[in-house]
Amino acid sequence: MAVAAVSKYEFAPADTQDKFHGAQLLYIGWEDHLLFCSPFAFPFPATMRFGDIIAGVLPGVFGYHPDFAQIDWAKAEWLKSGKPFQPDFDKSLADNGLKHKDVIRFRTPGLTGIKGSCS
Amino acid sequence: MDMTVAKKKLGLKERYAVMTRGLDWTPSYQKMEDIYPYIAYEGIKIHDWDKWEDPFRLTMDAYWKYQAEKERKLYSVLDAYTQNNGHLNVTDARYLNTVKLFLSGISPLEYVAHRGFAHAGRQFPGPGPRVACLMQSLDEIRHAQTQVHAVSNYNKYYNGMHDFHHAHDRVWFLSVPKSFFDDAITAGPFEFMVSIGFSFEYVLTNLLFVPFVSGAAYNGDMAAMTFGFSAQSDEARHMTLGLEVIKFILEQDPDNVPIVQRWIDKWTWRGYRVLTLVAMMMDYMLPKRTMSWKESWEIYFEENGGALFKDLARYGIKMPKCAEQIALEKDHLSHQAWSTFYNYAAAANFHTWMPDEDEMEWLSSKYPNSFDKHYRPRYEFWREQAAKGNRFYNKTLPMLCQTCQIPMIFTEPGDATKTCYREVDYKNEKYHFCSDYCKEIFEHEPEKYVQAWLPVHQIYQGNCFPEGTDPTVEGFDPLAKVLEYYHLEHGRDNLDFDISEDKKNFAEWRGQATKNV
Numbered sequence: 001m002a003v004a005a006v007s008k009y010e011f012a013p014a015d016t017q018d019k020f021h022g023a024q025l026l027y028i029g030w031e032d033h034l035l036f037c038s039p040f041a042f043p044f045p046a047t048m049r050f051g052d053i054i055a056g057v058l059p060g061v062f063g064y065h066p067d068f069a070q071i072d073w074a075k076a077e078w079l080k081s082g083k084p085f086q087p088d089f090d091k092s093l094a095d096n097g098l099k100h101k102d103v104i105r106f107r108t109p110g111l112t113g114i115k116g117s118c119s
Numbered sequence: 120m121d122m123t124v125a126k127k128k129l130g131l132k133e134r135y136a137v138m139t140r141g142l143d144w145t146p147s148y149q150k151m152e153d154i155y156p157y158i159a160y161e162g163i164k165i166h167d168w169d170k171w172e173d174p175f176r177l178t179m180d181a182y183w184k185y186q187a188e189k190e191r192k193l194y195s196v197l198d199a200y201t202q203n204n205g206h207l208n209v210t211d212a213r214y215l216n217t218v219k220l221f222l223s224g225i226s227p228l229e230y231v232a233h234r235g236f237a238h239a240g241r242q243f244p245g246p247g248p249r250v251a252c253l254m255q256s257l258d259e260i261r262h263a264q265t266q267v268h269a270v271s272n273y274n275k276y277y278n279g280m281h282d283f284h285h286a287h288d289r290v291w292f293l294s295v296p297k298s299f300f301d302d303a304i305t306a307g308p309f310e311f312m313v314s315i316g317f318s319f320e321y322v323l324t325n326l327l328f329v330p331f332v333s334g335a336a337y338n339g340d341m342a343a344m345t346f347g348f349s350a351q352s353d354e355a356r357h358m359t360l361g362l363e364v365i366k367f368i369l370e371q372d373p374d375n376v377p378i379v380q381r382w383i384d385k386w387t388w389r390g391y392r393v394l395t396l397v398a399m400m401m402d403y404m405l406p407k408r409t410m411s412w413k414e415s416w417e418i419y420f421e422e423n424g425g426a427l428f429k430d431l432a433r434y435g436i437k438m439p440k441c442a443e444q445i446a447l448e449k450d451h452l453s454h455q456a457w458s459t460f461y462n463y464a465a466a467a468n469f470h471t472w473m474p475d476e477d478e479m480e481w482l483s484s485k486y487p488n489s490f491d492k493h494y495r496p497r498y499e500f501w502r503e504q505a506a507k508g509n510r511f512y513n514k515t516l517p518m519l520c521q522t523c524q525i526p527m528i529f530t531e532p533g534d535a536t537k538t539c540y541r542e543v544d545y546k547n548e549k550y551h552f553c554s555d556y557c558k559e560i561f562e563h564e565p566e567k568y569v570q571a572w573l574p575v576h577q578i579y580q581g582n583c584f585p586e587g588t589d590p591t592v593e594g595f596d597p598l599a600k601v602l603e604y605y606h607l608e609h610g611r612d613n614l615d616f617d618i619s620e621d622k623k624n625f626a627e628w629r630g631q632a633t634k635n636v
Contacts, residue, residue, distance in 0.1 A: 002564075002566065003564045003566045004160055004162065005160065006156065006160050006162050009566055009567075010566060011566060011569065011570050012570060013546075013570070014568035014569065014570050014573070014576070015547065015573065015576045015580075018331075018404060019201055019580045020580060021239070021581065023579070025576070025579070027551070029540075031537070032536060034298070034458070034493075034497070034530075034536070034538070034558070035458075035497055035500070035501075035511075036291075036416075036462070036512070036513065036529045037455070037458050037459040037462045037517065037526060037528045038459065038517040038518055038526035038528045039527050039538065040515045040516065040517060040518060041515070041516050041517065041518045041519070041575050041576070041579070042515075043579045052274055054372075054374075060289060060515075060613075061515045064439050064509075064511055064594075074432040080543060082408075089176075093369040093435075099549075100548075100549070101548070101549040101550075102549065103518070103540060103549075103551060104541065105538075107220050111254065113496075114301060114496045114497055114500045115496040115498075116514075117492065117493060117496040117497065118493070118535075118536035119493070119496055119497035
């Protein structure tokens with residue numbers, strides 16, 4: 001619905017991709033690990049290799065959790081916007097079909113947080 | 120001069136009529152719609168402004184007299200409190216973080232409320248609501264000022280309060296209360312009155328104001344407590360005005376009912392999301408608790424609010440649908456919020472800590488269905504790690520909800536193990552939400568919320584560094600520069616309470632006051 005207004009009410013969105021200096025936003029969440037209070041936001045170039053995020057970025061982000069070292073990435077299950085998603089680690093974000101402000105999350109079967117509490 | 124001299128003093132009622140409605144006039148050479156340009160576009164139909172019942176027959180001269188008297192009392196108590204080093208009588212130094220949260224999160228809203236009521240009052244053609252809005256506008260600026268004065272004494276001794284207004288406009292989590300009020304004051308005058316006058320001041324005020332003031336009383340903060348008493352009669356007037364506004368609008372035209380219902384639904388949810396901060400304050404930040412968040416929601420919303428909506432049923436107004444989800448969240452809200460601030464303790468203007476064993480017991484007794492199962496294991500892990508010198512500081516920026524601007528910390532209604540994700544595609548752009556209700560609010564007015572100043576995105580766009588910062592230099596530390604932009608000093612205003620200067624100083628000063636050193 002349109003905003004009730006006294007005159008024309010149209011404004012440019014604040015977070016379009018052109019404002020991120022060549023990067024696009026990607027949100028990443030780890031299921032069953034709420035010790036990290038919320039999914040994360042990252043500015044990555046669209047050309048970045050997906051595997052480089054796993055190997056180069058996520059250890060610094062999730063590494064505090066004792067479950068992180070036990071992840072078998074071959075078994076991780078991925079969701080994009082809540083639907084099953086198969087990322088190719090050797091391809092770029094763009095070639096994996098990831099666009100600005102997409103949200104992906106991964107589930108690591110068998111790993112359910114501190115004492116199985118999903119923390 | 121042929122002035123007629125009044126024979127006798129006017130009665131209260133006549134005096135009120137002369138001093139309010141008697142001051143109004145009908146314009147003869149300007150059109151009403153030019154003088155009141157914002158009164159029609161929201162779709163609210165008012166047929167007779169004279170049907171407005173003034174809840175308080177207060178005239179401006181009496182208003183000044185009452186308020187001046189209250190100010191005199193307030194400032195004499197504040198002076199005495201200051202002269203007697205009252206700050207050393209608070210329960211323990213953790214309490215001061217409540218004061219910091221209040222000063223940077225709530226006091227600036229009082230100022231915006233002042234502007235909002237001044238604006239709304241100017242727009243109403245009826246003299247009754249205009250005068251009522253004028254008085255509330257003055258109350259709100261008085262509250263902002265007296266709160267700042269009541270807290271200023273703490274600022275001499277403790278960290279994090281020095282630039283609260285600068286922080287309010289910039290610090291990531293303060294965009295939550297700020298954007299809430301920005302949303303309200305950029306709405307039309309009727310929506311503003313329903314959002315702030317009714318939903319916030321009437322329905323939710325007992326969940327905001329009472330916890331802070333009774334929290335102050337329980338924890339020896341006489342300054343904030345006295346401010347609370349000084350504001351109490353104003354708040355009572357605001358609540359009555361809020362209720363009168365709703366009844367007046369609803370009685371004027373049946374077409375107003377669905378519009379008002381949508382506003383009540385929206386603003387109950389928006390207000391509740393802001394109260395997330397209060398929930399964690401009540402359950403975690405007060406060394407001596409007054410009651411749990413869950414208990415206060417049950418008393419003030421489910422019981423009192425339930426009775427209110429029963430009363431409004433005769434106008435066709437229903438309890439907001441979101442109340443069902445809020446009831447599901449009441450076992451989780453404060454814990455999820457405190458976990459968030461524990462995560463991001465490096466980027467906030469107050470300290471966080473892990474509850475001690477007694478406090479964990481209190482939490483588990485107040486939250487038997489959720490605390491031990493979902494939160495205790497997390498806290499025990501964090502506590503063990505902190506004891507080993509490995510305190511958790513989350514340094515990666517969170518994903519935020521486009522509407523409430525809170526990080527996506529909330530779980531699925533009914534399943535506390537799954538983060539709740541919602542999204543919408545609008546004009547080739549994706550937007551994300553923490554809940555169905557935040558999503559619905561966006562979908563109703565997407566053009567408004569696509570403009571949201573989301574702190575995380577602003578940081579990534581490079582807009583939250585001090586002027587002249589070059590983020591491309593070798594070894595650039597974004598968090599350090601963001602803190603500089605916030606005017607917060609790393610290691611002093613942020614991080615864990617246990618290693619804070621506040622804790623150390625308070626112990627030392629209280630020691631000097633109570634022992635022979």
